[in-house]
Amino acid sequence: GENVEQHPSTLSVQEGDSAVIKCTYSDSASNYFPWYKQELGKRPQLIIDIRSNVGEKKDQRIAVTLNKTAKHFSLHITETQPEDSAVYFCAARGYGSSNTGKLIFGQGTTLQVKP
């Protein structure tokens, strides 16, 4: 089955610096890779996603890159702000007869942005 590994587990940056979170997945048939942000005590919410037919996607200060050959994808946050502090999860969606619909998450990265 699909397995998603996420690193680092914690990340502390100074306000204004960039933050990068990396994930690898095991199932080469996976075709959709979302990133979720979870603030303390709240539900995870989608911040950006990328499909397998695209190598990079950007939305203001957030960007995601995908390397299908290496089976890894990354979240990049530029000009970090204190309100970016949260837990971030990557995920991969399965594709194919036994995995269609399955959405597997990484272990999460706790990002702390210091003012």
Next chain:
Amino acid sequence: SQTIHQWPATLVQPVGSPLSLECTVEGTSNPNLYWYRQAAGRGLQLLFYSVGIGQISSEVPQNLSASRPQDRQFILSSKKLLLSDSGFYLCAWRRTAGTEAFFGQGTRLTVV
């Protein structure tokens, strides 16, 4: 618009007692439904997912079970809770041909 309801928000149950958490989705049909568990400071562990009524896929061996008696209703159950069942349980849905998954508010379960 679509909404997802999950209840209760918090629950304290003694070891050995039964469990029933309910999740319903409004405004869509034939959604993919998911149950995740998040232990304190940990990631989102997929417990069950369903692509249709009566179709349940179990991801990890445990003393929990799931059922989908109606198209937009997903229930997580246990006959006898263990201390290790404590955690934050999240229900989520996704359109069959869609991408983004939407999460419910979550249920914080404490087994004492």
